[in-house]
Amino acid sequence: MKILEADFVSSMPAGGHLPPDAGPVVAMVGRSNVGKSSLINALIRRGLARAGAKPGTTRLVNLYAVRTVPAPGRRVMRTTLADLPGYGFAQGGSKARSEFEVIVRDFFERATARPATPPPPGAPRLAGVILLVDGRHAGLDSDLAAHAWLAEQGYGSIVVTTKNDRLSRSAQARTHRAHEAALGRAVLPVSSKTGAGIPAVRTAVGSLLTAAR
Numbered sequence: 063m064k065i066l067e068a069d070f071v072s073s074m075p076a077g078g079h080l081p082p083d084a085g086p087v088v089a090m091v092g093r094s095n096v097g098k099s100s101l102i103n104a105l106i107r108r109g110l111a112r113a114g115a116k117p118g119t120t121r122l123v124n125l126y127a128v129r130t131v132p133a134p135g136r137r138v139m140r141t142t143l144a145d146l147p148g149y150g151f152a153q154g155g156s157k158a159r160s161e162f163e164v165i166v167r168d169f170f171e172r173a174t175a176r177p178a179t180p181p182p183p184g185a186p187r188l189a190g191v192i193l194l195v196d197g198r199h200a201g202l203d204s205d206l207a208a209h210a211w212l213a214e215q216g217y218g219s220i221v222v223t224t225k226n227d228r229l230s231r232s233a234q235a236r237t238h239r240a241h242e243a244a245l246g247r248a249v250l251p252v253s254s255k256t257g258a259g260i261p262a263v264r265t266a267v268g269s270l271l272t273a274a275r
């Protein structure tokens with residue numbers, strides 16, 4: 063996937079709408095503070111998405127319009143990256159948690175809604191999901207539950223492990239194996255800080271986008 067242009071579009075509260083020309087949507091899912099907004103910035107090479115040290119930085123679904131060539135030889139397409147609020151707030155209590163669930167459930171309902179009449183070209187539809195998991199913590203219950211839920215929904219997905227720069231080389235190799243064993247699938251290790259692994263994620267996102275056409 064080659065990114066030509068990226069822009070912040072809008073924040074979508076629960077009950078909001080995806081823009082009618084959103085095109086294929088790739089959603090970022092993961093625990094609060096795992097590095098979803100940072101990965102968007104690394105993918106689009108711009109500081110558009112607000113990242114923060116405090117969990118719960120992203121409270122609405124933030125949408126980024128991206129013009130991209132998904133794979134070599136493909137036509138330019140308008141796509142949308144959706145930065146979802148994180149699950150598993152450390153603080154915030156049950157009110158924040160249920161607010162999160164409403165926003166995320168509502169987002170997936172809208173992104174996967176199938177209208178009665180054939181949608182016009184460029185209409186929003188879910189191309190797939192990037193599940194982000196902290197590279198340092200393999201097999202957390204909340205991540206396994208999110209992974210199982212995504213698989214159950216039949217969404218195409220990529221699993222990315224984040225913050226690998228915080229691990230030594232040997233710990234990276236060890237945790238990589240632990241993540242793959244816990245989830246039963248391949249994962250892509252990245253660091254949004256150093257940029258390590260980001261090109262492989264761009265390629266995988268390009269495949270999600272072309273598979274969904």
Ligand SMILES: Nc1nc2c(ncn2[C@@H]2O[C@H](COP(=O)(O)OP(=O)(O)OP(=O)(O)O)[C@@H](O)[C@H]2O)c(=O)[nH]1
Binds near residue numbers: 095114117225227253
């Ligand atoms: N060292 C390191 N820090 C990272 C990396 N990715 C994110 N961070 C840091 O982790 C913190 C959280 O990053 P965000 O991108 O805001 O995380 P988020 O998943 O969007 O968080 P919420 O919006 O709260 O759900 C920030 O302080 C980032 O700078 C990484 O690859 N390496």
Ligand SMILES: [Mg+2]
Binds near residue numbers: 098112
């Ligand atoms: Mg965020």
